[in-house]
Amino acid sequence: MSAKCFDKILIANRGEIACRVIRTARKMGIRTVAVYSDADQGALHVEMADEAVHIGGAPSRDSYLVYQKVIDAALKTGAQAIHPGYGFLSENPRFCEACRDNSIVFIGPPVAAIEAMGSKSAAKQIMEAAGVPLVPGYHGNDQDRDVLKSAADDIGYPVLLKAVAGGGGKGMRQVWSSGEFDEALAAARREAMNGFGNDDMLVEKYLTQPRHVEIQVFFDGHDNGVYLFERDCSVQRRHQKVIEEAPAPGMTEALRAAMGEAALRAARAINYEGAGTVEFLLDNDGSFYFMEMNTRLQVEHPVTEMITGRDLVEWQLRVAAGEILPATQDELTITGHAFEARIYAEDPDNDFLPVTGILSFLEPPEPSAHVRVDTGVLQGDEVSVYYDPMIAKLIVWDENRDKALQRLTRALREYRISGMTTNLDFLYNLANSAAFRAADLDTGLIEKHHGQIFHNTQGELEQEVPLAALYLILAQERVAQRARAPSGDANSPWFDASAWRLNETNVQHFELAIHDHHYPVSVEHIDSADDARYRIGFSDKTLLAQGNLKDGELRANLDGYQLRASVAEHEGSFSLYTQDSAVSFRLVTPDRGNVNDGGLGGGLTAPMNGTLVTLLVEAGSPVKAGDALLVMEAMKMEHTIRAPSDGSVLAFYYQAGDLVDGGAALLDFEVSEP
Template sequence: MINKLLIANRGEITCRIIRTAKRLGIATVAVYSDADANALHVQMADEAVHIGGSASKDSYLKGDIIIAAAKKTGAQAIHPGYGFLSENATFAQQCSDNDIIFVGPPIGAIEAMGSKSAAKTIMEQAAVPLVPGYHGEQQSEEMLKQAADNIGYPVLLKAAAGGGGKGMRQVHSAAEFSAGLAAAKREAMASFNDDVMLVEKYLTQPRHVEIQVFCDHHGNGVYLFERDCSVQRRHQKVIEEAPAPGLPEEIRSAMGEAALTAAKAINYVGAGTVEFLYDSDGSFYFMEMNTRLQVEHPVTEMITGQDLVEWQLRVASGEPLPATQEQLTITGHAFEARVYAEDPNNEFLPATGVLSTLRPPQENSFVRVDTGVLEGDTVSVFYDPMIAKLIVWDEDRGKALQRMALALQDYHIHGVTTNIEFLYNIATSDPFVNADLTTGFIDDHYDALFASHLASDEMLIYAALGVLLNQTPVTVQQGPIAGWVSPAHIADGWRANEDHMQSIQLRLSCGDVVDVSAVFVSRREQNTWKISINGKSHMCSGRLHDGKLDANVDGHRQQLTLASDHNHYHVFGDRQSLQFEHVLPDLGIDDNADNEGGLTAPMNGTIVSLLVEPETPVEAGTPLLIMEAMKMEHTIKAPTNGTVQEFFFSAGALVDGGAALLEFTADE
């Protein structure tokens, strides 16, 4: 067995690997960038080595520096996690050249599956079913378009070296082909330094079902059943579950055997995932094979009772697989929800900021939280914005889904915008509850999932009550006689001749401003106000303690969680949460603010390309420039008809979030 392991990664996957390594008595070495000097994975490891600057290319993608760290610390093996160098054949070869065990598949397997087009050829020869498509070497636009025309629209353009939805575009007609190909190639080159494309028939209502496979050095291979990963945005998974709901047993077996055939075709060793498109008629088609541990592996662990990282370490040490196919069974049902710092209501734009409040649900035998951050940590622009993975299990799908919904209600994060409410909307939506799953789930049910959830009067009252309690310290000084309190020493806002009325303005995260009035009524056991909103008044009292808001509104008592950072608040209720800013009187709101003239960067990033020439008239919605940030492309578009006067940055320039990108004059 390996006795010292270096993890060439960061964040939650490194923390997760360290936990298993420690249980097995394996010493661990972490690596870290400038931005991660105080990260959780650094604190958890037995040793940690600094490997460079904050950008991935200056640290976590520097294979030679990581090899040097392993040799310096005496690590026998390197676990690459997922992402970064996990599917990099050159890095695996570097490990071999330095007599370091690479906890992953053989170099030949990585190379075979590293090119989607080459992988398709191998799978075709192995009689693994394929989606109709073009995987050839001819890469001229004319050839690719001719292939798309022959296949029939819609088609899917995919980077041959791609993954994670990068370098991928749907093209629905011949007229869209050139623009779609240019965008896919540009993103592929930026992400993989390779813009070779393949063209496939786009199935309109498929499910994304993947099989977890495992092989050892002794010729043994098993599949640990399937995961349904159909719910995706930008071709990246949002909620995964195992087993796939409604999958017939004969399809499960056939898909599992096909996955093992694919693995054996490339002499695979270790953990891998074979991804299929599963059509409504029961047919399934090979998509790709990921030669690494997947982000969603915990749901497989929950239903099989196996630790897949332990399996990886044992296989890498030369041991046989811990179980045979006959010994593996499915017990219960599991879900994983990826908690991201992002804004679903703004095209899932990644968010950055400080996690000033981070309160995950309580972990137990039903609920698991895999994370790499702590309260007070910063979600930076340098890495993927995933905060955690929330995993739940129960004896059947319905019960597990109830646990997921409750756990999402109990997940309280303040300081950055997250997708938690969006995840809750998915988990409680009728289509998801009924397992009406396709890869187009979010688009198909867009109106329901993104319905305008206006803040209820009840939540606004709780918000106002939280503000009042947070700014009203009641101090009582004892008088000269024991037990006697002078009225002059009660700081409760009481006035002799008129009610103490306050006007409170709440600016919601959507930008709306709500006016609330509160009249102080009495102190007694708890401060009491008459709070009025939308023409109705409510008698309200409460207290704040340890981040909890004990509220009594018209006799209805309820406990909520209240997070605050200066005048920014987040109140978490039973089924709804509300982010808002208490607009202080001296700040006011400038309804006449004029933002015309400049378009700003949504976050720190890099300018990829400028799409129009200066002094060019454009129509509303015309793409003006493309910038890349947090592994995503963002297109800045014209807000109205007008003219681009000047670009302030050139392609390749780094820009700060909020920086003006260009001067734009709107038509009168």
């Protein structure tokens, strides 16, 4: 049976993975059907597909997670197969069964394989029988709190609580001491129930310096299986991957073979078919332990494609159509090195909380044989509260790790996004950090090297102040030039932008905000026979500046140092891109005395747009500093609001299930008298 027997397939997903599948299907001559929610009516995957079917409201529980609507869309359009992508229904055995019952090919593994790996505790038992090494832990069915707590005490802290049906860092909590157990268990169970409809937990020993290394496996329906080598996914925040790379640095051929063979044993133990990933923890002594198996294509699959030259989505389609694997193990080789950086709408300076907004300016680096961008959004699209905040995946390749890393940092410099806070600056600083460059990797890298990665102190940001000030002055003069161009009196003082004053120096004063730091700035216009010059003063520093501005590109001379930068503007805020960094800045509006000084009193505000999940204390209750007060959820992530000090909660302004805007007051809090 040839893959071309699929005349038409439906993609039961959205975003970049839906676009990725559509591109491959088009290359193979297969027509595609997209499904979309209210929020995705004009989305890129809808525009790209040959057909599209509306399946419900914006919340995924009303659309992408309702598998009968997806099945109905396939039947309506005559699609013979469904590609589930990742997330949503990709590992839902009931959906897989529904496809089978309706004579639709599910492009993925059999139901039994999904069920076997769908429970982390059951998966551990299967892996143990297959001779795959396991991390010490409790994987039993008894979910009583005392049983789980006793297991954690016996294993020894730190331990890791993991949802048995989980994935992607959801329903997972580190527990460092016995006193933290109950709160962590409640939070993990709540997140697991919201994300997977199952709050069962397993308890594992938490390794303090492990690497997260995973093996890509592929099986067909003819008992052929291969592993396409490994990916290092150690660099994580909130248990979610940030930058992945392949092959894993420092991997020996012997260790690669041992992990690859263990991954194949794991897949064979459940009669696997299709693309899958076996995830391991790799200790610094070379020991490795099974974590879980993802019975789907992984977000980070492009780095494997880049080093092997194989299209894994095409492999999925061919295997699902009954073909044998396109290559044997002996035919697979590693060429070069690849990185993938996940670009998110999130605020790294605020615990990586997701953000929402409009992508007012979006300009990815130019694609080439070395640079690839997988995305599902276009300029002008909205990043909403309903779905994962990923904007794109930036993938680069070169002949070795050092050269690939140079490609990555250059591409991150060239990426332009405005309209919302993103992690681009963070990714650039992370990729340039000494630990990452030296491949000194483990899952705690970001926490251990926090100061080196987060270049956001006031002193570090001061180098951007004169560039930002020069840009604002030049932009102001450009506006004045355009205004006086059609005027009959080009020398009219009304078109002068040099802050001219009678018998006074031409000085402008304003305040710049870069990240959370404020800088009072003075700019004096100095007459010159050649280019205009400016004396810029800030933070007890003064320098002479010259420059010109064209189409958002700034060429500057600061005390003889020449450099280039580019600036994107959006509704009064700006993004400044230099060779080494990207920062956001804005002009601070002077306080004219109209703001209510009372503010919110003792209230606490929502850190992001989201849904209030649960209230953890009663109104009127006394609390201690650090006590958890309520939990909010946005874009699949939970955030706990804690008491800033000892005091009392006087009132809650929202209840569980309410949608809350970022910045809204959540509760009224009264600080205890000292």
